Amino acid sequence: MKPFTLHDGLVAPLDRSNVDTDAIIPKQFLKSIKRSGFGPNAFDEWRYMDQGEPGMDNSLRPKNPNFVLNQDRYQGASILLVRQNFGCGSSREHAPWALEDFGFRTIIGESFADIFFNNCFKNGLLPIVLPKAEMDALFGLTEHSPGFRLKVDLPAQLVMRPDGHAIPFEVDAFRKECLVNGWDDIGLTLRHADKIREYEANRRAGQPWLFA
Amino acid sequence: MPKTLYDKLWESHVVHTEADGTALLYIDRHLIHEVTSPQAFEGLKLAGRKPWRTSSIVATADHNTPTTHWERGIEDPVSRQQVETLDANIREVGALAYFPFKDKRQGIVHVVGPENGATLPGMTVVCGDSHTSTHGAFACLAHGIGTSEVEHVLATQCLLQKKSRSMLVRVEGPLGRGVTAKDIVLALIGRIGTAGGTGYAIEFAGSAIRALSMEGRMTICNMAIEAGARVGFVAVDDTTIAYLKGRDFAPRGEDWERAIACWRTLVSDSDARFDAVVDLDASGIVPQVTWGTSPEMVAGIDGAVPAPEDFQDPVKREGVERALQYMGLTPRTPIGQIRIDKVFIGSCTNSRIEDLRDAATVVRGRHIAANVKLALVVPGSGLVKSQAEAEGLDRIFTAAGFEWRQPGCSMCLAMNDDRLNPGERCASTSNRNFEGRQGAGGRTHLVSPAMAAAAAIAGHFVDVRQLA
Numbered sequence: 001m002k003p004f005t006l007h008d009g010l011v012a013p014l015d016r017s018n019v020d021t022d023a024i025i026p027k028q029f030l031k032s033i034k035r036s037g038f039g040p041n042a043f044d045e046w047r048y049m050d051q052g053e054p055g056m057d058n059s060l061r062p063k064n065p066n067f068v069l070n071q072d073r074y075q076g077a078s079i080l081l082v083r084q085n086f087g088c089g090s091s092r093e094h095a096p097w098a099l100e101d102f103g104f105r106t107i108i109g110e111s112f113a114d115i116f117f118n119n120c121f122k123n124g125l126l127p128i129v130l131p132k133a134e135m136d137a138l139f140g141l142t143e144h145s146p147g148f149r150l151k152v153d154l155p156a157q158l159v160m161r162p163d164g165h166a167i168p169f170e171v172d173a174f175r176k177e178c179l180v181n182g183w184d185d186i187g188l189t190l191r192h193a194d195k196i197r198e199y200e201a202n203r204r205a206g207q208p209w210l211f212a
Numbered sequence: 213m214p215k216t217l218y219d220k221l222w223e224s225h226v227v228h229t230e231a232d233g234t235a236l237l238y239i240d241r242h243l244i245h246e247v248t249s250p251q252a253f254e255g256l257k258l259a260g261r262k263p264w265r266t267s268s269i270v271a272t273a274d275h276n277t278p279t280t281h282w283e284r285g286i287e288d289p290v291s292r293q294q295v296e297t298l299d300a301n302i303r304e305v306g307a308l309a310y311f312p313f314k315d316k317r318q319g320i321v322h323v324v325g326p327e328n329g330a331t332l333p334g335m336t337v338v339c340g341d342s343h344t345s346t347h348g349a350f351a352c353l354a355h356g357i358g359t360s361e362v363e364h365v366l367a368t369q370c371l372l373q374k375k376s377r378s379m380l381v382r383v384e385g386p387l388g389r390g391v392t393a394k395d396i397v398l399a400l401i402g403r404i405g406t407a408g409g410t411g412y413a414i415e416f417a418g419s420a421i422r423a424l425s426m427e428g429r430m431t432i433c434n435m436a437i438e439a440g441a442r443v444g445f446v447a448v449d450d451t452t453i454a455y456l457k458g459r460d461f462a463p464r465g466e467d468w469e470r471a472i473a474c475w476r477t478l479v480s481d482s483d484a485r486f487d488a489v490v491d492l493d494a495s496g497i498v499p500q501v502t503w504g505t506s507p508e509m510v511a512g513i514d515g516a517v518p519a520p521e522d523f524q525d526p527v528k529r530e531g532v533e534r535a536l537q538y539m540g541l542t543p544r545t546p547i548g549q550i551r552i553d554k555v556f557i558g559s560c561t562n563s564r565i566e567d568l569r570d571a572a573t574v575v576r577g578r579h580i581a582a583n584v585k586l587a588l589v590v591p592g593s594g595l596v597k598s599q600a601e602a603e604g605l606d607r608i609f610t611a612a613g614f615e616w617r618q619p620g621c622s623m624c625l626a627m628n629d630d631r632l633n634p635g636e637r638c639a640s641t642s643n644r645n646f647e648g649r650q651g652a653g654g655r656t657h658l659v660s661p662a663m664a665a666a667a668a669i670a671g672h673f674v675d676v677r678q679l680a
């Protein structure tokens with residue numbers, strides 16, 4: 001996993017609540033058995049005018065001019081602003097894969113759905129929760145200042161606006177450590193292999209039917 | 213200290229705790245389907261790792277499988293490749309049980325686990341699928357996980373988790389005639405919202421929950437995720453134990469007696485404290501119908517589509533406006549005047565035998581309305597299908613103009629050929645009414661099986677209590 005420490009990037013706004021993972025990456029693209037290549041189909045139904053299917057040449061498809069991420073000013077954005085309950089619905093990890101492949105490194109919003117939130121950390125994508133007032137201000141700034149950028153400092157847990165205003169955010173200590181170091185958590189867990197074996201042996205002795 | 217059921221399930225699975233409270237939880241049952249597992253098996257192989265305990269695995273192909281013409285196999289090459297990849301992966305690593313495409317026990321993973329007794333009380337159950345919460349009906353700690361976590365569980369038999377807060381949803385009182393578990397859970401989501409349970413583990417309790425069958429409890433726990441909670445569960449009682457007795461992977465003989473003693477402890481202590489409590493009066497719940505693009509956008513059958521100006525919060529108001537536009541609905545339209553094009557009875561929410569019986573009771577001796585282009589019944593599994601056929605339900609449905617299909621996820625998410633065309637409106641017993649969920653541009657209204665059947669007959673939503 002790519003480590004995440006400091007990130008400075010162009011900001012794009014997606015000003016709606018309850019954006020579900022079906023919208024982030026529609027099901028027809030879930031037939032792939034790969035982990036990569038989902039970026040061109042991120043937000044497919046909103047982004048293109050036609051109906052997307054796997055295997056299409058996405059560069060030839062008509063884009064929806066009204067979809068915010070299609071606007072010239074947001075091309076190359078790596079920070080996405082969202083509202084409440086972002087990533088709700090299906091547990092598909094294809095959603096963070098698609099966002100990451102699209103070029104996002106961090107998503108800042110008022111709240112996230114649990115499974116999506118968790119999946120982000122496994123893919124070097126940092127989800128940040130900020131209070132509504134800060135989000136309102138960020139949406140305003142993004143809209144009114146072309147080329148608006150933010151700096152995200154994970155070690156210091158700060159989102160820094162160009163005007164010097166620094167917004168603190170919370171992150172679990174363990175998740176932060178994994179992300180900052182780019183650690184593979186399977187490797188970390190396997191350090192406890194003896195403990196797992198011991199737990200398993202006790203469980204098998206106490207409730208053998210669980211191991212049928 | 214008194215404990216909640218959640219505390220008990222959690223504490224009995226902790227292998228190790230990090231300084232910040234992140235715990236390593238042992239996983240008893242790992243359910244696997246074709247869509248969210250290929251990258252996990254590949255990752256495992258690339259890292260040169262072996263699966264930890266393959267006897268924890270129960271696998272089936274469900275999302276991509278066709279529901280007609282099984283003799284032709286899976287015609288879509290991309291879907292076929294995904295299902296074949298699952299075949300190859302399971303063949304290579306092994307499993308407690310595998311129900312491949314066309315097997316007589318194949319079906320939706322959340323139907324197959326419980327009906328084979330592979331979901332047992334007190335287990336931690338995971339699957340790369342958000343509706344894993346379904347298994348909570350058996351007093352399991354059942355999590356939906358992402359593909360990286362599928363790989364993590366394969367490699368370590370553990371999951372990294374932070375403990376959630378606890379919520380008690382207490383549903384008391386008798387349910388009215390024609391009102392089902394689906395209506396309870398839709399009414400709950402209407403009340404607390406799709407993010408209302410975010411960060412919580414929900415225990416469903418109260419006399420109305422106790423009175424439900426295991427099928428009904430599964431329907432409720434299935435949609436805990438639609439209320440934002442990753443896990444939802446119900447304590448063990450006689451209904452749980454009676455359901456499990458004699459199932460294939462359930463314990464037998466002396467083990468059965470020992471297991472029961474163990475399972476009886478899987479209840480919240482009477483003085484346990486919850487971080488939040490929600491009370492619902494079951495007798496006040498009427499059959500529910502969603503009108504929007506989120507399960508919280510729901511009304512009673514006696515209600516009407518709301519108007520955006522009914523909502524104070526500007527973000528919500530805009531969401532409602534967008535939903536009404538997508539759904540092609542005018543504010544204030546009575547729910548009973550919404551006409552439908554298709555009907556889907558199926559999905560891990562409502563495709564069990566009891567659901568099919570409920571729908572068949574409404575359909576018996578009647579015929580679907582002329583404006584209904586397609587009405588599908590897709591049993592949750594091969595076992596449900598054969599049981600229904602033994603009871604003659606298939607003939608009731610086909611005589612009424614329904615199509616009787618092979619088991620699978622089908623039009624719940626439309627990864628196979630069963631889908632809505634743009635603009636088509638569907639009465640569906642599934643769990644998600646998101647934009648495009650049942651096909652790009654399709655319009656989904658979530659209802660109970662009885663309400664879907666009633667809508668098929670009437671051609672529009674109708675109060676099933678008036679049909680009977």
Ligand code: SF4
Nearest residue numbers: 343559560621624625
């Ligand atoms: S029936 Fe629908 S919700 Fe259930 S597992 Fe299949 S696709 Fe998911």
